[in-house]
Amino acid sequence: MTLEHTLQQHFGFSSLRPGQQAVIDTILAGQSAAAIFPTGSGKSLCYQLPALLLPHLTLVISPLLALMQDQLAFLRQKNISAASIDSTQGWEESRRIMQEVREGRIKVLMISVERLKNERFRQFIGQVPISLLVIDEAHCISEWGHNFRPDYLKLPDYRRQLHIPQVLLLTATATPAVIEDMQRKFELAADHVVITGFYRSNLHLDVMAVSEEEKMPALIARLREDPASPTIVYVTLQHTAERVADALNAAGIPAKAYHAGMEQDSRRQLQRAFMAGEAPCIVATIAFGMGVDKADIRRVIHYDLPKSIENYSQEIGRAGRDGQPSHCLLLGNKAGLNVLENFVYGDTPEPNAIAALLHELQQAGEQWELMPLRLSNSTNIRLLPLKTLLVYLELNRIIEPQYSYFADYRFKFVLSRQEILGHFNGERQAFLNAVFDGAPLARSWCQVDFDAIWQQYGTERKRVINALDYLHQQGWISLESKQMIEVYRVLQPAFDVNAEAGRLHRLFKQKERSELTRLADMIGFFESERCLSHRLAGYFADDQAPSTCGHCSVCHGNPARLPEPVRPPLPTAGQLAHWCQELQDASQQPLSVHTLTCFLCGISTPLLNRLKARKRPGFARLEQQRFGDILTLLEQQAE
Known part of the structure; x- marks a missing residue:
């Protein structure tokens, strides 16, 4: 089947955009590639079309469940066999999907990066031939990216372990430093990195300098101009989303709050209502947006400062995907800057906390087993910086990751014990008897005791897990696992704790300074006296944008100077x-x-x-x- 025929049959397009064509040609020629396109420019098609033409599975790493669900809905609508394995599924559904993947009936499988830490999943996916690994939001792999996720750093290793021949990196927000980082980590040739222009002529960028007291009246006035236009109002904090939505409703403008503190079902219903045009205005934290592919969003308004220029670019990129004129307004002052700075300071561990972690590591001997949440609590290091710290130790060759496993396994009989044993005979039946004997029943669940099974039968933990996984896949038991343990080999047990603690703390302080500089750069952008569209494109290495767009607040003669907040006096x-x-x-x-x-x-x-x-x-x-x-x-x- 030709590329053109597949494109027309499944997607209804007669041709590809230039950037898409270059990426897809590279993938179909057997090479790895990166697609660095602005939000709404068709990055997803760069893997969806090749997935239909490649011989084996396309495995997609996606950062958010909402994004996965949106992509899956689109693929199924196009009659493309796609599925995800995620935390919302029951055992029957995940077992069915794994079976269909194993049989080659699913072409695209979407997972989170954390799924690869699950030893049961890795054992399963390691037996499945994979043509292409797709990494969405690939900037997360870079420490210089605005949304660094330490688990992404393991993706090059996972790719090698799973023998995946090609990789496709997708992102909308990569600066030159991040692009270089991505190339190096995945050994990408420079001419296989495809960057399209970031300038969008239909987006009108407007920065309005207002005090905190003026923000709400300014927002109400702007929304009253056209209350029915699909609009997202972005705020920083959950309680601000509630407060602003309440104020808009009181002013007669229908609005709904959306944030991560809401029940998942409520969030889904609200997203569906917005997509269907039933809820025209959403007041949201950044929890809303990933996976929201609504073509006719006419306004994106930042009530609070975004977290960075990259975040701003992503968020305004959700406006006007249909190519029609759309307005992006920032109601700007520096009152919220301290909140954003405080997020940065909170992620810097104290030197004594780092030293406590290093002492625990040194006492572990040749192998260090840790439970991330317990270690976070015992050392007073938040989970994300803890993961970053472990990565820094890996990069300094003090530890080397070995594997992760679940400390606790439990199962529930679906068939009776005797019915299950009746499917086997000889040594296999004796082995399963030992497994069942070593898993005492507590109410309706049987807790697996690997030590007891070892003492009775002398069998390895891996064989027990494989057997339970097989029974689970057959639908004869329901299997659950929890309490993730990460295992590292200690390469340098005699390292100098004080010197290493000092080195790590300096790295975190450097990262802290980098994040604070990012915030300062953002303020500099909003206060720019040069065309905002041109400056934004230049930040993302696009030198093709016009020097004056003619449709931003600077081009209209209104450069902004964000007012400083009136702070209360310092306490006594x-x-x-x-x-x-x-x-x-x-x-x-x-x-x-x-x-x-x-x-x-x-x-x-x-x-x-x-x-x-x-x-x-x-x-x-x-x-x-x-x-x-x-x-x-x-x-x-x-x-």
Whole structure:
């Protein structure tokens, strides 16, 4: 079947866009490629079309469940056999999908990167021939990217382990440094990286400088111009989404709040209503957007500052995908800048927390087994920085990842024990008897005791898991696994803890400075006196955009100067001591100045969660202040 025939038959297109053609030609020629296209420019077709023409499975790594579901709905609509394996599925559904993948009846399988840490899944997918690995949001693999995810760093290794011949990287937001990083990690030839222009002539970029008090009246006035136009209003915090939606409804403008704190069913219903045109205005955190492929969004309004230029580009990229004029408005001031800075500070672990982790590592001997959540709580390092720290240790050749496994397995009989044993005889029946004997029944579930099975039958853990997985696939038992354990080989057990803790802390401080610089660059962009469209395109290595677009607020003669917030006066020493004392009393050890600053600025850490900090009167009392100012004040008090 030819490419042109497949394109017409399944997708209804007579031709490809230039960027799509170059990427697809590279993939079909047996090479790896990267597609760096702006949001809404057809990146997905670069894998969907080849998937139909390649001989084996196309495995897609997708960062969000909502994005997977949207892609799957599109593929099924085009009569392309596609499925996902995700956390929302019951055992019967996942077993059916795995069987169809094994039989070659599914052409596209979508998973999260975390799925590859599951030893049962890796054993399954390792037996399936794969033609192409697709990595969506591929900028997540770069530390210099705006949304670095440490687990993405393992993807080159997974590709080698699974013997996948080709990889396709997809992203809408890659700066030159990130593109270089992606090329190096996946050994991509420079001429196989396809970058299309980021300039979109139908997007009108507008930055309006307003104080906090002026923001809501300005938003209401803009929405009243055309209340029925499909609109997304982006905010930073969940409670802001609720507050703004309530204010709009009170002003007679129908609006719905959307954020990650809502029930999943409610979020799905709201997304469907927006897609169908039944809810014209959504006030949302960035939880809303990935996978929202609505062509006629006429307005994207930033009520709060976005997290970065990359985030801004992604979010406004959801407007006007039908090519019709669409407006992107930022209601800008610097009041929310401290909230964004506080997110950055909260992800920098303290030196003593890093040292505590390194001491635990050194005591492990030749092999280190860790449970991420437990380690996060015991060291007071948040999960994302903890994963980043482990990656830094890998890069310094102190540890080497071996594998992950689930500590706990349990199963429920669907058929009776005797019915299952009746399917086997001889040694296999004796082995399964030992497995069942080593899995005592507690109510309706049997907890697998690998040590007891070893003592009775002398069999390896892997064989037990394979057997249980087989019974699960047959539908004879229902199998569950939990408590992920990550296993590392310790390559340098005698390393200098203090020197390594200092090195790691410097890396995190460097990352902190990089993120703060990213925020400063964003403010510089919004306050630009040069064409906003031209500057935005240039940030993403597109030098083809016109120097003046004629349809941004700067080209209209209105460059913005974002107003500084009026901050309340800094607290007195007595106020600080009063707010911190109850928290300090709840702790069994003296709290660091950094922890107390996080508490006062409303930043959660594992230690503060354990101390139930959110319920104490001082929590977030100073969230309007800058983290650095409060830190300095507490340090002066401690002297």
